[in-house]
Amino acid sequence: MQKLLTPRRTILKGAGLAAGALAMPNIIRSARAQEKVVNVWTYANFIPDDFKAKFENDTGIRIQIRLVDDQGKAFNLLTAEQPNPSVDILTIAGHRFSQFITSGLLEAIDTDRLSNWNIVNPVYRDSDWIVIDGKKWGVPILAGAEGLAYNTEVVTPEEAESWDVMFDPKYEGQTAYIIQDFMSVTMLYLGYDGNMVEYKDDPEKAKAVVAEARDFLIKHKGQVRKFYDAGAEVQQMFINQDIVLAQAWSGPISKLIMDGFPVALTIPKPGSYGFVYNFNIAKNAPNADNAYQLLNAILGSPEVGTAMTRSSGYLSTIDGAADGLNDLERRASSLSQEELSRLTFFNTEADQLKYSLVDPAVEEIKAA
Amino acid sequence: MMRPSQIALTTFYWAFIVYLFLPLALMVVMGFKDSNFIGFPINAWTTRWYVQVFQDTAVLHAFGYTLLIAIASTLLSLVIGIWCAVFLGPARFWGRALVFAVMCLPAVIPGVISAISMRIFIRAIGMEPGTGAIILGLTIHNVPFVALMVLSRLGAMPRSQVEAARDLGADSLVAFLRVTLPFLFPSLLGASIFCMLLSFDDFVRAFFLGGYQPTLPVLIFAELRSGMSPAINAISTVVLVVTAALGLWAERGTRRLKGTRR
């Protein structure tokens, strides 16, 4: 009996040993929990290994990084952890601030504790979207835009100068967009305020605007090959030539350009919206002091900004970050002056109103 | 002796295998593409992604960690699943259908719901997120599958063997361990393979219940944000080859076991 059971037992034993050996560093690490730590939730490759090693050496604070891959999951996880979060620093996009703040998940940033605060480009540092209730809520790290991405072998730059091209019957069934983001853009396209701040005190008007945008998109639903959610999807769609036009975030498209794919991104007329990723501090963060130290160190290290741009394709807010990029990377991730002038940042002041109307509209478009 | 039905069925099987393996073949091939994205045409080839799999400590750690968790949760699921099956199997009592439904519950709740509610739940029982929580979450999810597979085999067990053992003086526990359990072996094998599969492929539970060490699926999802790359395909190919090799080894071992049993 025993002899015959051996093959299976040894396999299990062997696999277990191997797994244990590979996992060992982490088991040991979690056992040394008494050390000084700072817990960060961020995207892959945002904090480069050498920076991490240097910081840990210089300050004795260990950085524990937990990989999140989108805002929604970060929100869910943080919500599930209330009222005692395990995280100190989060990575949240400016236009999601309202959701996190009204749920009481964040702490305002005390900029006096950041000696390197002025290294951040004033365009972001002093902008209106970052201020809610008179306080600043994030440390900007990356800037992006909702742009029009197009396959340069099929669509001409002239065609791409206006959002009209997304509704051009010539490209029927060859476009894609993220419905929620595109609703804001469509409202702007139709001549309204996509941030809906103007209609904050006029719910009737707000409803009418959203309804008009929704009906417009339903009318042109035939243009759409797919409603997507994530950067990786739109990248794959371009590569597979399933689409030639898309509303897309500038980051993923920059990465495609960096890889040599014939795609370009513009900010067409009449304009579009921009957003900024930030590092934020969680409310009741267990290691808030260490968090400020880390934030300050990041702001003072342009190579972190370079790494973030290289990994995400977005523009770094840290001075000097672009110097570390090569020509192609720099060209891919930046926008011309004229295009920048067409950008407004997302503003979350009217978010409660906006999303209470937009989210059902999204479902209606999907169901149409 | 190939009757028409034999030919038809064999062809159907192999056609299905082609359907299953075609995307896999593409995945393997894409791991050799010299680019940051996958897709056709492939203009340049490279082996650096496959080499990188063995050099990237983050990937290796994640793989080992995932394997550890998978084995632990499989063992736990087997024990609990067998217990539940033995409890539910032969017994007749009021409310049996209800208990059966409750047992099946974790298998039918969508992943994200189950993961989020588990996250809140473990807080309520005073547990910290991390390895233990992931193992618990996976076990809870896997137990219904184990129980179902064991139940179906249990129903086919000839009562005579157990009765004979009892007549010969064994009490229920000994009879169970020495007669029932060996009889259940094929379904246990199937159940453990199933559990390993489910644990390895799980993202939601590992994400919501885990700590700072990512499992392999969590790591892959995070990398995915930069786009589906040949690197990710290479990692998956290596994982596939390793687990297929383990599976073949286990199969060979159990074949010897089964051979002597008959």
Add this chain to the structure above:
Amino acid sequence: MATTSERTGNDAALIRPQDGTRGFWTRLTANPAYRQASDLLLSSDRRRFWLLAVPALIWMFGTHLGPILTMIRISFMDSYPPTAGRIPEMTLENYLLFFQAPNYITPFVRTFVYSTCYTLLTLLLMYPIAYFLAKKLRPGRQMLFLLLLLVPFWVGEIVRTYAIMILLGNRGFLNIVLMGLGLTSRPIPFMYTGFSLGMGLVYLTSLYMLLPLYASLEKIPRNYLEAAADLGAGSWTRFRRVTLPLSKDGIASGCVLVFLISTGYYATPVLLGGPSTTVFAETIAGFFHVAGDKWPEGAAFSTIMLLASLVTVGLFLRLLGRRRGNLLG
């Protein structure tokens, strides 16, 4: 030539095996402490029942129901997470939301229709495979062929799904081959349709259908079929009147599993589906995903879907009529 004692040796081996484990079991059953415990706990049917039941019930009702009850509690709140210092009100609003607008009912109905169709499709596809494995192969080969089928499932869902994308895309493998062979001049848009969705889903659910089918087919004794053949039944009749009815359990379990699980799939429909294939799981996930405080609505919708699924399955099993043999005993 075997003597009597040698021939009965195998039976005796059950209680007195010839190798080293003999010592353990005999010693165990002879041990007075063990004997006492065994008499106390295992001596009557009733005691055995409760011994088994108590831990099992504690586990099941604790861990299986616990998370669901948490969800249900949240579904009745008007906001989550609760803002500090405020007790959330209990409300039925979140449930009413479902019935208020057609844009929720549409994906809901669509999901159930889809799931039913895909369940049937998977059944039709996997039955021949299970039959092939259980009936047409020697037992030794069965394991190998089964393992071959299992191998693709070791690859994560996401990577597999992207592989399907580059298989079916406009510039994907299939189109390249078709155009290369001259069968078509323009790429065929396979992706983001019901077809691509089905292909991806069958990939995911086939295992859940195959294993129960295989298990139930494998149990059908060979001599039943031989007897039927002796009585003059042709192969189709044998199948229809012997094999099919005896595999009812497997069909039932497989269909139930696949149906329930497919209603919950979110990632694959999102990646492979098109503008007209939104499934309800997507709608639910949407509540947990977007820039709004929507957990309670998501929880309510999940509860609705869970109830509807369970009711559907209950009806299906009731329809099957007779007791389901080995499934519930």
